[in-house]
Amino acid sequence: MTLLYEGKAKRLWATENPNTLRMEFKNDATAFNGEKKASFENKGRLNNEISTLIYGFLETAGIPTHFVRQIDATNVEVKKVSILMVEVIIRNLSAGSYCKRTGIEEGRLFSQPVIEFSYKSDELGDPLINDDYIREMGLATPEDLAHLRKSALAINSILIDFFAKCGLRLVDFKLEFGRLVEDPSIIVLADEISPDGCRLWDIKTGEKMDKDRFRRDLGGVMEAYQEVLGRLKEVTA
Ligand code: TMP
Numbered sequence: 001m002t003l004l005y006e007g008k009a010k011r012l013w014a015t016e017n018p019n020t021l022r023m024e025f026k027n028d029a030t031a032f033n034g035e036k037k038a039s040f041e042n043k044g045r046l047n048n049e050i051s052t053l054i055y056g057f058l059e060t061a062g063i064p065t066h067f068v069r070q071i072d073a074t075n076v077e078v079k080k081v082s083i084l085m086v087e088v089i090i091r092n093l094s095a096g097s098y099c100k101r102t103g104i105e106e107g108r109l110f111s112q113p114v115i116e117f118s119y120k121s122d123e124l125g126d127p128l129i130n131d132d133y134i135r136e137m138g139l140a141t142p143e144d145l146a147h148l149r150k151s152a153l154a155i156n157s158i159l160i161d162f163f164a165k166c167g168l169r170l171v172d173f174k175l176e177f178g179r180l181v182e183d184p185s186i187i188v189l190a191d192e193i194s195p196d197g198c199r200l201w202d203i204k205t206g207e208k209m210d211k212d213r214f215r216r217d218l219g220g221v222m223e224a225y226q227e228v229l230g231r232l233k234e235v236t237a
Pocket of ligand 1: 197
């Protein structure tokens, strides 16, 4: 089958169905816009299983997504979308680039979720942008953006509770959305949701259970992902 796209952590392949693609999770990990690179045995499988459980849960909760079905350990079938070049980041507690930008310490609980947008461009390092940039760059209309905001908040509420049941605090995460190629009037949640693109802290111990273990050389990266999967499986069983 034809390889259509290769990103830092995934590949997209054509299928026999013109309206779907095969999304393959790779073992590669990158951080700091690709500056730091590594490969972890089993990462593709763990992220595929984690993302599949989360997408299934979100679909059940009424969130439209690109997800069709799991194909095998490292592949899922997804609806073909044209990805909006806006990444939506939702923060419930201060961490990462929020702390860097503001000088505020890590772990401050926000009174309301903080939403930010970045321009999906590896070349530019996914810079922070705002509603006016998005409108003028033609990345999304103000109506689309209002929809993204509303969806992101709904997904956040669902996932905060979902992860809390697993003993995990959802600190922040990144979402991507796309227009269905079959019907461009419909915008759905796309990409993956896994510890690569979320910050998850153990509620009891405060331990980091996500890609910050790799970013900060804390060790035990795949052990943490495995633990997240184990807890998600218990809750969804
Ligand atoms: P940040 O604090 O580095 O801005 O990241 C916020 C959240 O978004 C964090 O959970 C990691 C996720 N994220 C990605 O998935 N991809 C990215 O390229 C970046 C910058 C962040």
